Amino acid sequence: xxxxxxxxxxxxxxxxxxxxxxxxxxxxxxxxxxxxxxxxxxxxxxxxxxxxxxxxxxxxxxxxxxxxxxxxxxxxxxxxxxxxxxxxxxxxxxxxxxxxxxxxxxxxxxxxxxxxxxxxxxxxxxxxxxxxxxxxxxxxxxxxxxxxxxxxxxxxxxxxxxxxxxxxxxxxxxxxxxxxxxxxxxxxxxxxxxxxxxxxxxxxxxxxxxxxxxxxxxxxxxxxxxxxxxxxxxxxxxxxxxxxxxxxxxxxxxxxxxxxxxxxxxxxxxxxxxxxxxxxxxxxxxxxxxxxxxxxxxxxxxxxxxxxxxxxxxxxxxxxxxxxxxxxxxxxxxxxxxxxxxxxxxxxxxxxxxxxxxxxxxxxxxxxxxxxxxxxxxxxxxxxxxxxxxxxxxxxxxxxxxxxxxxxxxxxxxxxxxxxxxxxxxxxxxxxxxxxxxxxxxxx
Numbered sequence: 001x002x003x004x005x006x007x008x009x010x011x012x013x014x015x016x017x018x019x020x021x022x023x024x025x026x027x028x029x030x031x032x033x034x035x036x037x038x039x040x041x042x043x044x045x046x047x048x049x050x051x052x053x054x055x056x057x058x059x060x061x062x063x064x065x066x067x068x069x070x071x072x073x074x075x076x077x078x079x080x081x082x083x084x085x086x087x088x089x090x091x092x093x094x095x096x097x098x099x100x101x102x103x104x105x106x107x108x109x110x111x112x113x114x115x116x117x118x119x120x121x122x123x124x125x126x127x128x129x130x131x132x133x134x135x136x137x138x139x140x141x142x143x144x145x146x147x148x149x150x151x152x153x154x155x156x157x158x159x160x161x162x163x164x165x166x167x168x169x170x171x172x173x174x175x176x177x178x179x180x181x182x183x184x185x186x187x188x189x190x191x192x193x194x195x196x197x198x199x200x201x202x203x204x205x206x207x208x209x210x211x212x213x214x215x216x217x218x219x220x221x222x223x224x225x226x227x228x229x230x231x232x233x234x235x236x237x238x239x240x241x242x243x244x245x246x247x248x249x250x251x252x253x254x255x256x257x258x259x260x261x262x263x264x265x266x267x268x269x270x271x272x273x274x275x276x277x278x279x280x281x282x283x284x285x286x287x288x289x290x291x292x293x294x295x296x297x298x299x300x301x302x303x304x305x306x307x308x309x310x311x312x313x314x315x316x317x318x319x320x321x322x323x324x325x326x327x328x329x330x331x332x333x334x335x336x337x338x339x340x341x342x343x344x345x346x347x348x349x350x351x352x353x354x355x356x357x358x359x360x361x362x363x364x365x366x367x368x369x370x371x372x373x374x375x376x377x378x379x380x381x382x383x384x385x386x387x388x389x390x391x392x393x394x395x396x397x398x399x400x401x402x403x404x405x406x407x408x409x410x411x412x413x414x415x416x417x418x419x420x421x422x423x424x425x426x427x428x429x430x431x432x433x434x435x436x437x438x439x440x441x442x443x444x
Contacts, residue, residue, distance in 0.1 A: 046085040047173055048115055050092065051075050052099040052107070053122040059131070059155055066155065067097070067124045070133065070162050074122065076202065077166030077180040082403050082421050087116055104138055111140045118146075120169055124158075131155045135165040137172055147172045159204055179399045184406065185209070185219035185228055186417060186440035188433070196230055198245075201399075201442070203417075203430045209243065210234075220263050221443045227289065229253075229263040229272055240274055242289050253291035264307045264316075273297070273307040273316055284318060284335070297335035304329075306351050310378070311358040317341070317378075319350040319363075328352045328363050330378065341380050351395055354378075355402050360422070362386075362396035362405055373407055375422075386424030393418075397442045406430070408438040 054071035058064065078084045089096035093110045104121050111119055122135045133151040138144065149168050151161040160181070167178030182201045187194050194215045199206040210216045215233040222228070229242045238261055240254035254260040258277025265272055269289070276285050281301040287294050298304045302322040309316055313333065320329050327349045328342040342349040345365035352363040360375045360382075367385075371392040375384045387393035390411040397406040402422060409418045412429070415436040420427040431437040 046083055048085045048087060048117050049078060049169075049173075050087045050089075050096075050111055050116050050119040051078070051122070052089070052092070052096040052104070052119060053101075054124065055097045055100075057124045057126070059126050066131070066158060070124050070158060071097070071122060073159055073162040074120065074135075074166055077163060077178075078169065080180070080202065080419075081166070081170055081178060082426070083170070083174065087114065101134070101136065104136070105143060108138070108140050108143050116140050118169075118173060120165075122165070127152070131158060131161070133158070133161045133165065135168070137169055159200065163200070176401055179401055179404065182400060183225075183443045184417070184430075184440050185221060185230075185443070186431075186437050187217060187219070189436045196228070198228075203432075209245075218262050218439055218441075220265060220441050222265050222289070223267055223269045223444055225444045229265065229274075229289070231261045231263070240272075240287075242272075251291065253289065254285075254287055254294075262306050264309055266309050267311055267313045273309065275303075275305045275307070284316070297331070298338070308352055308354045308361075310354050311356055315378075317352040317354055317361055319352060326350050328361070328376075341376065341378075343380075345374060345383070349374075353396050353398055355398050355422070356400055357402040360402075362398065364394045364396065373405070373424075384424070386420065387427070390427075395439055397440055398422075399442050400444045406440050406442050408440065 051071055051074055054067045056065045057067035059066060075086055078086050091114060099107060099121060101121060101123060104119060117140055119138050119140055120135055125132045130152055135149050136145055137147045139146055147168055149165055151164055153161055163180035166180035170178030179201055183198050184201060185196060185198050188197050193213045195211060196209045196216045196219045197206045198209055212234045217231045219228050219230040226246055227242055227244050231238050232241050237255060238259050239252050240260040240263060241250055241252050243250045256276050259275060259282055261275050263272045263274040271286050272289060273284055273286055275282050282303045283299055284297040284304045284307055285294055286297060302320055304318055304320045307316050307318040315330055315332055317328060317330050319326050325347045327340055329338055329340050331338040346367040348366035350364050352361050354361050361378060362373060362375055364371050365374050371394050372385055372387045373393050373396050375386060376382060390409060393407055393409045395408040405420055405422055407418055408415050415438040417430040417437050417440050418427055419430050
């Protein structure tokens with residue numbers, strides 16, 4: 001599906017209501033493969049960084065300034081990462097866009113005096129109808145280049161190329177994967193249907209995935225980001241599907257009469273856990289992505305829903321009304337050792353999602369009439385409320401770095417997607433179209 005190449009590296013919790021109602025690897029231009037800046041790894045302190053270069057560039061008859069656009073995208077990506085303090089270009093002693101490759105050495109002393117720790121120099125240039133993006137990352141104090149990258153692609157893939165550069169900056173300065181190249185799968189209400197879309201993490205480039213004019217729910221990314229599992233009423237029954245995004249192949253893997261809903265992938269991608277109608281209840285089952293190996297995990301007349309694997313693959317967190325009201329429970333992968341996790345968060349706790357780091361579980365609670373997002377440790381301690389006084393906030397989904405949470409909120413009247421840091425700060429609206437967007441999942 002990619003058209004560029006790199007030359008250098010319903011609500012989830014409302015499923016209870018639903019149940020009741022029915023770039024190739026890039027070669028590094030610099031040699032510092034293992035270099036890490038000393039100031040990183042301090043979680044409480046942001047890395048001060050500058051973005052320079054990206055002189056204006058217009059290709060062909062278009063009046064759009066691609067250079068300025070690339071610089072703005074990179075700046076937004078670094079700010080969104082939550083670990084950078086991007087310095088305002090007006091504080092620099094020179095015009096930022098006039099800094100070219102090789103001139104950064106003269107800029108380093110001034111940046112050092114401003115306590116800037118790293119600087120990215122960027123440049124766009126046309127080549128045979130394509131666009132070349134180059135970026136170099138420097139550690140300011142020592143004046144050493146940490147990374148150099150070159151990306152080549154169609155001008156329409158500019159955002160994708162810049163996202164790749166932003167992730168390279170994050171990786172070189174922290175040793176962790178960035179989120180700028182990640183994507184979001186979500187449900188959007190369109191002309192009475194509920195269709196699944198995929199978009200960039202910053203809400204650009206939405207792409208329709210289903211388009212069957214039916215009800216499609218609960219998209220979930222595979223660990224390799226190549227497939228999405230989801231539930232669809234396309235054939236007049238809530239069946240479980242898996243779509244391969246690279247080939248477009250769609251496979252129905254569970255079509256038991258009744259519910260086949262709320263899938264979640266195991267960390268190694270070899271299993272899906274989902275809820276299926278079974279006798280008088282709705283229980284959790286394991287199934288292979290090709291529809292084989294069905295295995296029942298829970299039994300009983302209750303409703304077990306919204307499962308999520310622990311990063312180690314050995315435990316599953318889920319929501320169940322087995323105690324009378326929906327609450328959060330944990331169990332081992334074999335369906336054994338079931339124990340309740342939530343107490344004292346009102347009469348409704350649902351939609352648990354295990355963090356990629358394994359240390360927290362996000363979930364939705366209803367302590368005072370409205371729904372809000374909470375965090376809790378896997379041992380039941382450390383309860384923290386992240387949202388409040390903003391109508392209903394539901395359906396949390398973690399970013400792959402564990403630093404951000406995607407969620408649905410009705411704070412502006414309609415259901416739309418929002419993003420916040422994992423501590424509940426910096427809450428901002430992501431989607432702003434005329435419909436409703438919800439039930440989102442953040443890709444690896």
